[in-house]
Amino acid sequence: MSGENAPVPDSQSTFGERYEVITASPLSEFSTRGGDAFAVKSRDKSAGDCYALVHHPSVPVRNEVYKTLHSKPIANLICPIERGLMNLSFEGKKVQRLVTIFGRPTGGALMGLDGKLNPRVNANRLRQNVALSILKAITALHKRGFMHRSIMPTNVYFSTPNSDEVVLGECYSMPPGYMQPFAMEPLDLAMADGTARGVGDVESDYYQMGATMQSLYFGEQLWRGRDRDSMLMARVNQGSFWALSGGREIPGALGGLIRGLTADENEERWGAEDVLDWFEGVGKPKRTTMRAWTMNRPTNFKGVAVVDRRLLAHAFARDPAEAAGFLKSIDFTSWVQMSFRDEILTDRLESLLNVKPDSGFGGMRSDDYKMVTRVCMFLHPTGPIHFKGYSFFLDGIPAMVAEAFSRDDREVLSMVVDLLDAKFLQLIGEICEIQGFKLGAQLGELRRVMPFASSKQLGKGMERVLYEMNPILPCVSQRFSNVWIGSIIQLMRALERIAGAGTTRNILLDRHLAAFCATHGMELEREFNNLAAAQHNPAKFNSLSMNFFGLLQQRCKMEALPNLTSKLVDGLAPAVKGLKNKKRREQVQIALDKSKKSGDIARISAEVNMIKVQAEDAREFAQARTLVSRLERERKKLLKKVLPNDPEAKRMGLRGSRMIALAGLVLVSFLTFF
Amino acid sequence: MAKRKKSPGIPKRRRPPSEASGFAPLLLIGLTALALFSIDAAIIMVIGIVPTIVLGFTGKGEHKAERLQCVGFSNVGGVIPFIPQAMSRGWEFMIGDIINIVLMFGSAAIGYALVYVGPMVAAFILQGLNQDRLKKIAQQRQALVDAWSHEVLGDKEDEAVPAQTGFIRKQN
Numbered sequence: 001m002s003g004e005n006a007p008v009p010d011s012q013s014t015f016g017e018r019y020e021v022i023t024a025s026p027l028s029e030f031s032t033r034g035g036d037a038f039a040v041k042s043r044d045k046s047a048g049d050c051y052a053l054v055h056h057p058s059v060p061v062r063n064e065v066y067k068t069l070h071s072k073p074i075a076n077l078i079c080p081i082e083r084g085l086m087n088l089s090f091e092g093k094k095v096q097r098l099v100t101i102f103g104r105p106t107g108g109a110l111m112g113l114d115g116k117l118n119p120r121v122n123a124n125r126l127r128q129n130v131a132l133s134i135l136k137a138i139t140a141l142h143k144r145g146f147m148h149r150s151i152m153p154t155n156v157y158f159s160t161p162n163s164d165e166v167v168l169g170e171c172y173s174m175p176p177g178y179m180q181p182f183a184m185e186p187l188d189l190a191m192a193d194g195t196a197r198g199v200g201d202v203e204s205d206y207y208q209m210g211a212t213m214q215s216l217y218f219g220e221q222l223w224r225g226r227d228r229d230s231m232l233m234a235r236v237n238q239g240s241f242w243a244l245s246g247g248r249e250i251p252g253a254l255g256g257l258i259r260g261l262t263a264d265e266n267e268e269r270w271g272a273e274d275v276l277d278w279f280e281g282v283g284k285p286k287r288t289t290m291r292a293w294t295m296n297r298p299t300n301f302k303g304v305a306v307v308d309r310r311l312l313a314h315a316f317a318r319d320p321a322e323a324a325g326f327l328k329s330i331d332f333t334s335w336v337q338m339s340f341r342d343e344i345l346t347d348r349l350e351s352l353l354n355v356k357p358d359s360g361f362g363g364m365r366s367d368d369y370k371m372v373t374r375v376c377m378f379l380h381p382t383g384p385i386h387f388k389g390y391s392f393f394l395d396g397i398p399a400m401v402a403e404a405f406s407r408d409d410r411e412v413l414s415m416v417v418d419l420l421d422a423k424f425l426q427l428i429g430e431i432c433e434i435q436g437f438k439l440g441a442q443l444g445e446l447r448r449v450m451p452f453a454s455s456k457q458l459g460k461g462m463e464r465v466l467y468e469m470n471p472i473l474p475c476v477s478q479r480f481s482n483v484w485i486g487s488i489i490q491l492m493r494a495l496e497r498i499a500g501a502g503t504t505r506n507i508l509l510d511r512h513l514a515a516f517c518a519t520h521g522m523e524l525e526r527e528f529n530n531l532a533a534a535q536h537n538p539a540k541f542n543s544l545s546m547n548f549f550g551l552l553q554q555r556c557k558m559e560a561l562p563n564l565t566s567k568l569v570d571g572l573a574p575a576v577k578g579l580k581n582k583k584r585r586e587q588v589q590i591a592l593d594k595s596k597k598s599g600d601i602a603r604i605s606a607e608v609n610m611i612k613v614q615a616e617d618a619r620e621f622a623q624a625r626t627l628v629s630r631l632e633r634e635r636k637k638l639l640k641k642v643l644p645n646d647p648e649a650k651r652m653g654l655r656g657s658r659m660i661a662l663a664g665l666v667l668v669s670f671l672t673f674f
Numbered sequence: 675m676a677k678r679k680k681s682p683g684i685p686k687r688r689r690p691p692s693e694a695s696g697f698a699p700l701l702l703i704g705l706t707a708l709a710l711f712s713i714d715a716a717i718i719m720v721i722g723i724v725p726t727i728v729l730g731f732t733g734k735g736e737h738k739a740e741r742l743q744c745v746g747f748s749n750v751g752g753v754i755p756f757i758p759q760a761m762s763r764g765w766e767f768m769i770g771d772i773i774n775i776v777l778m779f780g781s782a783a784i785g786y787a788l789v790y791v792g793p794m795v796a797a798f799i800l801q802g803l804n805q806d807r808l809k810k811i812a813q814q815r816q817a818l819v820d821a822w823s824h825e826v827l828g829d830k831e832d833e834a835v836p837a838q839t840g841f842i843r844k845q846n
Contacts, residue, residue: 580822624818624826635811642801644793647736649800653793654740660792661747661785668751672758 015084034173058406107158149176151208175399181223192384196392210261317386324368394442398469459528463515477512543610550605560599722753725782745785752781
């Protein structure tokens with residue numbers, strides 16, 4: 001396959017003409033996992049301070065969040081002003097990227113990326129301004145049905161150098177909770193991998209608010225310098241507040257607020273009302289939950305005695321092979337009865353978990369991973385799904401898949417293929433449901449993409465899953481690494497530029513391109529099936545490519561694409577040459593040459609339906625061959641010398657003689673008697 | 675129950691389809707009618723068509739009917755001119771002259787000659803017709819080659835080139 005990259009458009013977009021992104025002036029304090037921030041100059045002088053975020057193509061943005069904030073900005077939150085495609089130059093390399101312009105707070109971040117606290121931050125401001133501003137921002141966002149999930153000390157800014165007003169950083173450029181530090185996520189979400197934490201809930205924003213304020217209070221990046229396992233152990237055993245503070249108390253009312261916000265159980269964690277009550281000085285009794293994660297008896301796994309079932313699920317998840325061996329070696333029913341005396345292992349739950357003793361064949365079977373997942377789900381139903389060494393929430397899979405594609409991590413993709421098994425996910429859902437949690441909506445979303453995951457067909461497979469789950473993601477094919485392809489129209493224009501610069505041969509065999517087209521185009525499966533079937537027949541493949549692009553051009557009502565048309569017509573040369581009938585060949589060539597310059601692929605494919613022409617030619621050629629062989633047989637027969645003894649000659653000769661004899665008889669009789 | 679084995683038996687010999695000829699019955703009816711009309715005429719007819727009767731009994735092989743009819747028509751044609759004389763003078767008078775017998779049997783010989791010459795003439799005519807048909811076939815073949823190239827004949831154009839140029843490999 002030709003690996004030619006799509007060139008960047010020659011002319012700057014209208015959006016690009018309105019804003020000038022100064023790539024030499026990066027603003028790292030506003031950069032996120034989803035994009036790099038730069039200073040920007042607006043041609044429109046009335047626009048206030050703003051910065052530009054140049055998005056990374058491999059990280060899906062939260063489009064719904066953009067729409068709501070663009071149409072109606074929220075106070076105390078950095079909101080997008082405008083977005084569009086723009087040609088940019090990085091180190092001399094020209095690229096086309098999606099750029100979002102945000103209103104820029106000028107007062108600086110409350111905590112720098114280097115961990116340096118803004119000198120204006122103190123306990124008093126935290127209490128009076130920061131808490132209230134963050135609360136305002138997130139409650140407004142929650143009212144619109146969105147979570148922020150990127151509340152960090154480095155993502156909160158003073159709106160101006162002199163103002164006490166605080167604004168929360170943007171949350172649209174990356175999926176919720178994407179790559180957030182372990183300590184800054186509520187415990188259940190934190191246990192999932194950084195790319196797959198899912199949308200989360202309202203309470204998770206309050207946790208992040210509390211953790212942010214704690215970090216600001218101590219003036220430290222509390223998530224740094226601690227390894228994940230020790231932090232998890234500390235959070236589970238001591239609670240997140242104490243684990244983060246390292247045993248240091250926060251005195252006064254602020255301590256009460258942060259303790260309430262960083263409570264590990266959702267039921268115990270403070271919400272908007274609690275924070276407002278706190279502002280008014282109303283003391284509320286501490287809420288407690290009945291949930292107990294402690295087992296009645298410690299379980300010894302890999303030489304460590306584990307008492308907390310969440311930690312046990314985590315330990316199983318880290319080493320599924322060892323966990324499978326462990327589960328098969330014990331009497332599971334007795335183990336559950338001994339370890340969880342308050343719970344009753346019903347027959348139904350037991351059959352769902354389906355932990356079978358070791359059959360003696362040894363080795364890890366693929367089903368064993370699923371068994372470990374089921375048991376982990378039983379141990380920690382509010383936590384992530386642990387499967388094949390990965391931990392994730394179902395609504396975090398889209399971001400996980402996107403990230404896996406950006407690193408070309410085939411292991412994660414193969415894990416997702418195995419995961420997308422309706423029966424298995426149904427079992428997990430039932431195990432959660434028995435314990436009082438529902439996965440319904442998330443399962444429904446996954447069911448839609450299940451038929452594509454394991455397919456090897458063009459336009460399907462994990463590439464299709466990627467684009468179906470992340471409809472806002474641009475086409476991430478290597479061919480389009482320089483440009484941003486967010487729609488079929490942009491794709492066609494990029495192909496036009498590729499055609500102008502080089503070759504488009506076999507471009508439709510690019511799995512990303514095919515999956516992108518299949519996702520964003522309507523009912524193209526049949527076309528892709530035909531293309532896949534014809535990939536070893538260049539003549540037919542090129543004819544089908546012509547039809548395919550003609551269809552897209554027609555559907556998108558696009559302008560003329562002369563370069564692409566020319567390349568497609570050139571690509572038809574083998575097909576035309578392959579036509580057996582000379583006259584037809586000449587007619588088709590004339591018709592193609594005539595319409596080549598028009599750039600109207602749809603018209604060419606309508607006028608010269610190569611597939612039909614090829615089929616007709618093949619059929620008539622077969623008829624001609626039959627006729628030739630019949631003529632040849634006849635010729636051979638006729639070339640033989642006809643002898644009087646030949647049956648035909650004999651028969652005809654005798655009949656002729658008889659006729660003559662009869663004629664003679666009649667004549668003689670007539671002459672005799674008349 | 676075990677199935678009874680079929681005995682191989684003697685294969686039935688198929689008779690060749692008999693060449694139906696209405697000539698013999700027609701001749702018999704004609705003779706009977708002639709006898710009712712004139713016994714002399716009938717006798718002279720029977721004597722005159724002896725070669726045909728002999729052929730009817732001895733003739734074998736393919737196209738027996740055609741040969742019999744050819745000889746028969748020719749023979750009857752040779753006897754008919756003598757019928758009026760036989761009716762007026764009697765059959766004895768007629769066979770008394772050997773020339774009459776020779777003429778009657780000679781007409782049968784003409785029939786035999788026709789049987790011999792007919793296929794030769796037919797072969798000559800058919801040969802001529804075949805030549806015309808061959809010309810037409812060549813034209814049709816050429817039209818197909820013009821429309822579809824040599825590939826339609828089942829061989830590649832490239833392969834035909836060395837044969838046409840008569841390339842001869844030099845022996846070192």
